[in-house]
Amino acid sequence: MTDAPFLDRAFAAICDTGGRLCGSPSERAATALLKSLGQEATGVAARAEPFEYGGWRPLACALTGPDGAPLPAHPLVRSAPGEVEAEVIDLGRGEPEAFAAHAGEIAGRIVLVRHELMFNPGTIHRRLKYRAAVEAGAVGFLIAGPVAGGCVAGSSGRAPQEAGIPAFGISPEAAQALARRAAGRPRARLSLTTEESPATAENLFFDLPGRTDARVILTAHIDGHDLGESAIDNASGLAAALEVARRLTADRPAGGWRRGLTLAFFNAEEWALTGSALHVEAMSAAERARVSLVANLDSPVGGMGPDGGLAALTCGMAGIEPMLLAAAEAEGLALRLHRPFQANSDHANFARAGIPAFRLVAGFGQHEAPARLVLTPRDRRDLVDPAELTRAAGLAERIVRHALDAPAEDAAAWRAAAPAPAPAL
Ligand SMILES: [Zn+2]
CATH class of the missing domain: 3.50.30.30 (Glucose Oxidase; domain 1)
Incomplete structure (x- = not known):
């Protein structure tokens, strides 16, 4: 299997760890695996951020x-x-x-x-x-x-x-x-x-510095549920994020991009977004200001049709929408935008802090799509079409590549928020 393309190999290896319920041996195996896959993709060692959460079994x-x-x-x-x-x-x-x-x-x-x-x-x-x-x-x-x-x-x-x-x-x-x-x-x-009892889990970060101290965060959540393999949700997002980071790293300019890239894997997402919530809470105002964009890949496969029901959930961050649409258009994909605040994945914690953030998701509004089977025993690797995984990685790569080098005035415009985000869940 080692000669399989990196994206397919990473996806299969993550599915092999099982459902990844936070605190289980399956999740711990996945966290260890992601340390090595992330290092393989970016060439830098993982920076682990342990955090305490209310363990439950x-x-x-x-x-x-x-x-x-x-x-x-x-x-x-x-x-x-x-x-x-x-x-x-x-x-x-x-x-x-x-x-x-x-x-x-x-x-x-x-x-x-x-x-x-x-x-x-x-x-x-x-x-x-x-x-x-x-x-x-x-x-x-x-x-x-x-x-x-x-x-x-x-x-x-x-x-x-x-x-x-x-x-x-x-x-x-x-x-x-x-x-x-x-x-x-x-x-x-x-x-x-x-x-x-109190338990510990880890968020993982792989940092590639830029020419300025601004940065772009590309993220996916590690943990899942134990009924299936959590393949759509979210082995697909993890594998796509790894693949995007690998491609970007491969042709990174000698001095770096304008902005740094952080590949981030948050944990305990399925536990009310705990890992990212604690991370954002601990960021200073200056650190928050330095993040130009958070691209969260959570279940970016599992749709139907040529565009796969791809949607960007922008949680009120209206300023990033034109840039996302332009990237989709360049990829020849129809991208649906959904702006109301939905606290359904890690990007929500960043958006709530005023940081431009979105979630890329597939099967949005498609009632017959495989995405309807997330959280069930059917969320296994056979539900995922490899071509769809490649397409999701392609779109995410285009967005992140653009965000890494866009002029400062563009990035300033991304911070524009819509007037009335709905209350948190
Ligand atoms: Zn998810």
Whole structure:
């Protein structure tokens, strides 16, 4: 396999490490692998940034349906432990209107909602539904995935010290078994034991200096979920970022570009964006001002059609949009722009700090695309078309290459933000 092109070899090797749930041996193996792949791509050694986060590990998880039969269930990351038995209230998709319409019926019951396509303008994030259930007094939370026979993973968004309620991802069949009948609402039993203690993970950085102290950050998140290989989300982004860094390094001018390049791999992204949040929080105002652009590759494959439903999520950073469109046009790709603030990946923490940042994602708004299968057991390498991975790397390379050498006045314009970014998740 060593004679395979670097991009394909890196992607396969990252998938080989498994789902990369933060804190698991799989994630630690991936972090070690990325230290060596990053060094191979850039020629410089990794700078590791260890950080503490609220570690959490499920020990035993069980869901029992109305007839006492066990149903498949997968605990959401940082789900509260506990044992509850109660009626199930099915709130369909789980939009705010459904919670409002059933406000008086939720307390003391187990809320059931549906997982939605992650990459869609109107998607309501699972963490908002979980929060709404907790606030309405629910004693348990179930979210049904899109794949027959498979559960769905994800984070509950519960903070380390928070009480919370047991929260599981389940299969569509399990949701069916828990649907309301003429005889009334079925009862279910949720049981979860966990181990929680402070844990350490690492963000990784590979720095190539520029002729000025400004820099461009090219990033992808390391960690994933343990139901599949986290291939689309986000072995694809990691491999594409490595490939872009490798190509840029290969023809880097002797004195460097105008700006430095930092290849950054953030960790605990699936845990409410913890690794990048701590990193941005620790940056001084001067350090923040020096970052011209953050290009975040998170699930840049998994779309359909010639343009793959590629989208740039700009989190209110309107100033970068013309530059992104120009790069896509030069690549012969249609790129969709989505400006509302969506805290669905690491770029959001930078944008919130006023740093020009975007996420490149595929399958945006494509309800039948493979991207709908992220967070399920189906997110494995066979879902990823190698040509799509090459296309994502090509677009990312063009954007970053441009950003590394663009004139200072262009970079100043990138910092323009849209007037009213939505509140954080
Ligand atoms: Zn992701």
